Amino acid sequence: MILAAVGSIGVTHYLLVGGLMFTAGVVCMAVKRNALGVLMGIELVLNGANINFVAFGSSYLAGEGRSPLGLDGEVMALFVILLAAAEAAVALAITLNFYNNHGTVDVDRADDLRG
Amino acid sequence: MEIATLLPLLLGLAWLIPLASFVAILFFGTRMGPHGKSAANVATAAIASSLVLSVVALGVWLGHHPPSAASHGDHGDGHAARSDSMVRLTAFRADSSAPPAAASGHDEAEHHEDHQDEDHHDSGAHGDAHPHEGEHAAVAPVAYAGDWYTLYSGGALRLTIGWYIDSITVLMFVVVTLIATCIHVYAAGYMHDELHPVTDAEVQLTSGGPFSREGRFHRFFQALSLFCFSMLGIVIAGNLAMVFVFWELVGICSWFLIGFYFERHSASTAANKAFIVNRVGDFGMLIGLMALWGGLGTLHFGSSVDPATGDPQPGLFELVRPTAHGYQQEVPDGLVAFAAAADVAGLASGQSDQQAVRREVAAAVPGWREAGYGRWLLFIAGVGIFCGCVGKSAQVPLFVWLPDAMEGPTPVSALVHSATMVAAGVYLVGRFYPVLTPDVLLVIAYVGGITLFIAATIAVTANDIKRVLAYSTVSQLGYMMLALGVGGWVAGLFHLVTHAFFKSLLFLCSGSVIHACHTNDMRKMGGLLKVMPYTAWTMLIGCLAIIGAGVPFVIGLSGYYSKDAILAQALLYARLNPAHGILYLAVAGGAFITAFYMFRLWFMTFAGSPRDHHIAEHAHESPRVMTMPLVVLAVFAVIAGWGLPSGFGVAGLLEQSRPAGTATTVSTDVILGAISLPAEHDSHAEDIHVTATLTAFATAAAGVLLAALMYLRPLVSPAVVARLAGPAYTFLVNRWYVDELYHILFVMPTLRLARLISGIDRRLIDGLINGIAWAARQIAGIDAWFDRTVVDGLVNAAGRVTWNTGIEMRRLQTGRLRQYVMFIVVGTVAIFVLATLLFRTSLAG
Numbered sequence: 025m026i027l028a029a030v031g032s033i034g035v036t037h038y039l040l041v042g043g044l045m046f047t048a049g050v051v052c053m054a055v056k057r058n059a060l061g062v063l064m065g066i067e068l069v070l071n072g073a074n075i076n077f078v079a080f081g082s083s084y085l086a087g088e089g090r091s092p093l094g095l096d097g098e099v100m101a102l103f104v105i106l107l108a109a110a111e112a113a114v115a116l117a118i119t120l121n122f123y124n125n126h127g128t129v130d131v132d133r134a135d136d137l138r139g
Numbered sequence: 140m141e142i143a144t145l146l147p148l149l150l151g152l153a154w155l156i157p158l159a160s161f162v163a164i165l166f167f168g169t170r171m172g173p174h175g176k177s178a179a180n181v182a183t184a185a186i187a188s189s190l191v192l193s194v195v196a197l198g199v200w201l202g203h204h205p206p207s208a209a210s211h212g213d214h215g216d217g218h219a220a221r222s223d224s225m226v227r228l229t230a231f232r233a234d235s236s237a238p239p240a241a242a243s244g245h246d247e248a249e250h251h252e253d254h255q256d257e258d259h260h261d262s263g264a265h266g267d268a269h270p271h272e273g274e275h276a277a278v279a280p281v282a283y284a285g286d287w288y289t290l291y292s293g294g295a296l297r298l299t300i301g302w303y304i305d306s307i308t309v310l311m312f313v314v315v316t317l318i319a320t321c322i323h324v325y326a327a328g329y330m331h332d333e334l335h336p337v338t339d340a341e342v343q344l345t346s347g348g349p350f351s352r353e354g355r356f357h358r359f360f361q362a363l364s365l366f367c368f369s370m371l372g373i374v375i376a377g378n379l380a381m382v383f384v385f386w387e388l389v390g391i392c393s394w395f396l397i398g399f400y401f402e403r404h405s406a407s408t409a410a411n412k413a414f415i416v417n418r419v420g421d422f423g424m425l426i427g428l429m430a431l432w433g434g435l436g437t438l439h440f441g442s443s444v445d446p447a448t449g450d451p452q453p454g455l456f457e458l459v460r461p462t463a464h465g466y467q468q469e470v471p472d473g474l475v476a477f478a479a480a481a482d483v484a485g486l487a488s489g490q491s492d493q494q495a496v497r498r499e500v501a502a503a504v505p506g507w508r509e510a511g512y513g514r515w516l517l518f519i520a521g522v523g524i525f526c527g528c529v530g531k532s533a534q535v536p537l538f539v540w541l542p543d544a545m546e547g548p549t550p551v552s553a554l555v556h557s558a559t560m561v562a563a564g565v566y567l568v569g570r571f572y573p574v575l576t577p578d579v580l581l582v583i584a585y586v587g588g589i590t591l592f593i594a595a596t597i598a599v600t601a602n603d604i605k606r607v608l609a610y611s612t613v614s615q616l617g618y619m620m621l622a623l624g625v626g627g628w629v630a631g632l633f634h635l636v637t638h639a640f641f642k643s644l645l646f647l648c649s650g651s652v653i654h655a656c657h658t659n660d661m662r663k664m665g666g667l668l669k670v671m672p673y674t675a676w677t678m679l680i681g682c683l684a685i686i687g688a689g690v691p692f693v694i695g696l697s698g699y700y701s702k703d704a705i706l707a708q709a710l711l712y713a714r715l716n717p718a719h720g721i722l723y724l725a726v727a728g729g730a731f732i733t734a735f736y737m738f739r740l741w742f743m744t745f746a747g748s749p750r751d752h753h754i755a756e757h758a759h760e761s762p763r764v765m766t767m768p769l770v771v772l773a774v775f776a777v778i779a780g781w782g783l784p785s786g787f788g789v790a791g792l793l794e795q796s797r798p799a800g801t802a803t804t805v806s807t808d809v810i811l812g813a814i815s816l817p818a819e820h821d822s823h824a825e826d827i828h829v830t831a832t833l834t835a836f837a838t839a840a841a842g843v844l845l846a847a848l849m850y851l852r853p854l855v856s857p858a859v860v861a862r863l864a865g866p867a868y869t870f871l872v873n874r875w876y877v878d879e880l881y882h883i884l885f886v887m888p889t890l891r892l893a894r895l896i897s898g899i900d901r902r903l904i905d906g907l908i909n910g911i912a913w914a915a916r917q918i919a920g921i922d923a924w925f926d927r928t929v930v931d932g933l934v935n936a937a938g939r940v941t942w943n944t945g946i947e948m949r950r951l952q953t954g955r956l957r958q959y960v961m962f963i964v965v966g967t968v969a970i971f972v973l974a975t976l977l978f979r980t981s982l983a984g
Contacts, residue, residue: 053960062956131956139952 420530
């Protein structure tokens with residue numbers, strides 16, 4: 025139905041995919057009690073955002089002259105990937121330590137900073 | 140060396156040596172020998188050197204100014220001037236009471252007055268003088284005046300340390316230093332108790348135990364030295380300001396010495412009493428000084444030259460008795476202009492030329508003088524100065540301090556309170572004599588007369604040996620004042636000198652008796668003649684001298700000459716002024732009472748049999764160091780009145796310094812009615828002299844006889860007499876109730892006033908201050924409440940709100956990760972929705 029409306033594959037389609045991934049990631053983060061699940065949600069959110077960057081940065085998709093970003097979108101996506109890798113490393117270290125201390129990875133048990 | 144420089148040098152040194160001794164003892168007294176024993180040697184050596192210097196000065200004086208046999212040098216030469224002065228002094232009365240014819244012109248008025256005065260004066264020895272004949276130049280007595288040091292000079296005021304030396308100065312130096320030397324020697328023996336710690340039985344401690352203290356031997360001599368310095372300062376002083384300074388110094392020395400045993404309540408009270416009573420007199424003296432300085436701008440006795448400008452500055456004597464006026468008294472220009480200040484201002488108003496104003500004032504002064512301006516001022520100046528003398532010389536009404544002053548050690552009584560300090564008042568009256576008007580002299584005569592009578596009567600009933608002598612001193616000082624007041628300048632000062640000798644002798648004798656008996660009460664003595672012969676016989680000489688014993692017209696002890704001179708002068712005065720005849724009666728009656736109480740004293744102490752055997756057994760003659768001064772003073776008490784026919788003697792020496800213009804009879808009719816002040820040499824007239832001498836002899840003999848009847852051969856019992864006299868005896872025993880009267884009149888009102896004021900202080904002023912403090916506390920309380928509730932409340936409330944907010948906020952911090960994510964999501968969505976709704980237009984744009 026949407027395809028029919030658009031006629032051809034364009035930015036909007038990518039945005040829809042990115043939005044779905046983002047939403048899925050957020051829901052994953054909100055509902056998963058397992059810390060690894062939460063981390064996965066985070067990856068989904070970041071990569072959803074990456075799709076948006078790439079979509080906006082692609083001259084193919086946006087059309088020549090209409091892209092305000094040029095290659096910037098791809099560069100931003102690369103940064104985000106880099107950051108996601110670093111973050112994942114740190115997050116996994118925290119999770120490992122958390123497990124060592126509490127014998128579980130249930131984030132609901134991680135309420136030591138409760139006010 | 141020139142005498143004008145030699146005399147001040149000698150006397151100045153004699154004056155300053157005791158000061159050096161005082162300073163030395165003050166700083167090193169405790170280190171002078173064991174217990175400060177050598178302090179006595181230092182002080183005695185100092186005063187003895189002063190004596191030597193004074194005697195040398197006397198020799199120098201006599202070498203340059205040998206006394207002349209006809210020593211009434213300027214008598215007879217003032218008659219012309221006398222008439223003139225009478226005009227001046229009586230003109231005021233003439234203008235107001237003269238008949239109309241006289242008022243038509245001044246010349247006529249003067250002539251009228253001349254005749255009136257001469258008529259009036261015919262009753263006296265000379266009434267034949269006339270202004271146009273016998274114009275001799277009156278000769279002023281020789282006097283050397285000068286300044287050592289100028290303390291302050293500015294405007295009209297010039298304060299200096301200076302000298303005024305004439306024969307009385309030299310004579311007084313010799314007398315003071317001689318007596319002081321004797322008393323220093325005597326005191327070295329008398330005060331030996333003070334060499335060791337003293338237990339004073341007369342001091343009541345609250346703990347009840349005996350009172351002990353360190354000996355104060357050196358301090359006694361320290362005060363004596365300072366006293367000698369002060370006394371000699373008065374004698375040598377060249378101006379009244381300096382006299383006043385040393386006057387006060389003498390007062391403070393007296394305070395030290397009366398209060399020597401200051402732990403005794405009676406001694407400290409007596410010292411304070413003497414000091415306070417003297418302040419009363421000194422207040423009058425200050426008024427006199429101000430009146431003189433305000434009008435004349437100088438307080439110097441002698442004329443001098445201003446060192447800064449070289450202008451001659453006439454002294455007080457020259458101003459009041461100008462040379463140009465034959466040394467007769469006239470009101471000085473300065474005082475006239477001072478008194479006529481309103482008229483001077485009238486002349487000066489509307490004129491800018493000061494010179495012209497001054498000329499006009501100068502021209503108007505003689506007229507004002509005729510109108511009587513300034514006469515009262517001169518009178519007040521004289522009476523004011525005399526007030527100071529009343530205090531110091533213990534005259535009525537300020538005599539109450541002297542008997543109490545006997546609380547001091549006996550040498551002090553002898554030196555300070557009989558021979559020298561109290562004589563300072565008489566000396567000042569004598570020194571200041573040229574400035575005193577006949578009215579002032581009349582006041583002086585009456586004060587002296589009343590004093591001599593009251594004091595003599597009190598002495599009759601006193602039983603304390605020193606108090607008898609104290610009242611006798613007061614009485615004799617009254618004699619001197621009276622003598623000066625009735626014109627007996629030489630007589631008064633002559634008696635001052637002779638009295639100094641025999642009264643210090645009497646006091647030292649009484650001290651010797653007290654030393655032996657350890658009591659002052661004559662009722663416990665008696666029969667001491669055998670035990671203490673030196674004391675008894677020298678005291679007999681003193682008693683004979685004070686009553687003026689002698690073989691009439693042949694020879695006598697010193698008092699014989701001086702007392703006869705006073706009697707003769709008083710008799711002459713009474714003859715010239717019958718209205719004031721009572722003065723002569725006072726003198727004659729006083730002579731009788733004096734003889735009675737002096738021999739009552741001697742008989743009670745030395746004659747008969749001992750009344751208290753315990754005391755008589757322990758009595759002993761005093762050591763040599765004490766009896767030797769007695770012998771020396773006894774010799775002087777005998778010979779001090781003698782004079783060679785050449786005029787060599789105390790009286791002749793005094794005659795050399797007789798104030799110019801006083802050798803004549805002066806009549807005035809100014810303030811206190813008509814007074815005729817007789818010339819002193821007139822009292823040597825045969826009839827006066829004989830009457831006076833016989834009166835003196837008869838009264839003295841009667842007094843001695845009565846005393847002998849009552850106390851030597853008790854034919855008349857004193858107790859019976861006392862009972863017969865009844866109230867009169869009680870009255871005298873209580874000393875005329877003068878102390879009680881003063882207590883009621885002055886002390887009690889003062890205390891009551893003080894109590895009232897202290898009540899005001901406590902209630903009103905303290906109340907006010909306490910009220911202010913209370914109000915301040917109340918305001919502070921309100922302030923504190925405001926601070927605690929409002930200010931602190933606000934701060935606390937802010938803290939509490941923050942705290943509660945924090946407590947509430949911490950609930951948000953649940954620690955649940957998924958919840959946080961939900962918040963983030965919901966928050967982001969909410970912000971996005973809100974932003975979309977609110978900023979639609981801008982986003983759309």
